[in-house]
Amino acid sequence: MKFIDVLEAKAIYQKGENVTNFLRKKFGSEDNTSEIIEIAYDLQAGSYVENVKSNVDKADSYASELSKILNDNLERGDSMLDVGTGEITTLTLVLNKLKTELSDILALDISWSRLSIGMKFHREYREKKFPLKVFVADIKAIPLHGKCVDVVTSSHALEPNGKNLETLLLELFRVTKKKLVLFEPSYELNSEEGKVRMDKLGYIKNIEVTVSKLGGKVIDVVPIRYSYNPLNPTACYIIEPPTHIEKYLEVVTLCVPSTNFELKYDGQYFFSKDTGLVFPVLDDIAVLKTSSAILATSKC
Numbered sequence: 131m132k133f134i135d136v137l138e139a140k141a142i143y144q145k146g147e148n149v150t151n152f153l154r155k156k157f158g159s160e161d162n163t164s165e166i167i168e169i170a171y172d173l174q175a176g177s178y179v180e181n182v183k184s185n186v187d188k189a190d191s192y193a194s195e196l197s198k199i200l201n202d203n204l205e206r207g208d209s210m211l212d213v214g215t216g217e218i219t220t221l222t223l224v225l226n227k228l229k230t231e232l233s234d235i236l237a238l239d240i241s242w243s244r245l246s247i248g249m250k251f252h253r254e255y256r257e258k259k260f261p262l263k264v265f266v267a268d269i270k271a272i273p274l275h276g277k278c279v280d281v282v283t284s285s286h287a288l289e290p291n292g293k294n295l296e297t298l299l300l301e302l303f304r305v306t307k308k309k310l311v312l313f314e315p316s317y318e319l320n321s322e323e324g325k326v327r328m329d330k331l332g333y334i335k336n337i338e339v340t341v342s343k344l345g346g347k348v349i350d351v352v353p354i355r356y357s358y359n360p361l362n363p364t365a366c367y368i369i370e371p372p373t374h375i376e377k378y379l380e381v382v383t384l385c386v387p388s389t390n391f392e393l394k395y396d397g398q399y400f401f402s403k404d405t406g407l408v409f410p411v412l413d414d415i416a417v418l419k420t421s422s423a424i425l426a427t428s429k430c
Contacts, residue, residue, distance in 0.1 A: 139173060161291075162291060164268050167290055171239075172242070172243045179251045192358070194356075197225075199366050201229050201230055205230065208230070211274070211279045212235075212238075212282075213288075214238070214239055217245075218251060225260050225262075234263070235263070238418075242266045242412060245264050245415050271388040271419070272388065273386065273388075274383065277306070277377065279307060280306075281309055282305065284312045289314060289333050293332065295340050309349070309371070311367075312337075316364065319365055324363070327361050346371050352366040384418065391405050408424045
């Protein structure tokens, strides 16, 4: 990422213009790449917390609906991963209402700034202490061992990745043992006006068809009543990953992104003896993106 790109994008954001549209044109890209998504959302860091604080009742109603569905799909002792957690607002409110006791709760986002602000919100608004671990990562390359998380969830995290839905689902299938409970925009349930908007923004669609194509199974699709935007209705997609004979891990294990090369923490950074790669930690938040890795074989 070049700093000049960020400066230009910041100027566009301050004008109130669409940053992702600007960056797509600048990079000559038809879709929202990981770099575009990171820049756009990092510049917005703090806006979601402000919105939730200004609309507590609405956010609480949305979280209540999500927590009920999650409760029905979780078992005591399960591990759960929230991908694209953003500023941890929805996750925090959902956890406050969740009745199922979980062994591990992990959350990732591509923006460090959003996680940093989100952890402040989480500490302020959580009603009890949860075993929450957050880290910076790309959903396309999750830094977890294959088949080590019981349930994966999301809330409009896959949304801007219209051209990359297959890639994202394959990566989610790779790490998931039991099921995916994804709260994502539904193109099929949307109005014609809403569909035009989703197409323009490069949002996902055809989730059910894509899951089936990749060997997964959509168990249920549940429309969510309390969607924030009527032009962007939410549905819960409950999905079973493809059933292959694979070794499941009992323990959630951080790894070099998209691999099974285990990462160890030495108190300063995460490192992989197998690859010689080192990943930084900033204010207790690990940055586990491939682009952030440092080759340091002498340290490993």
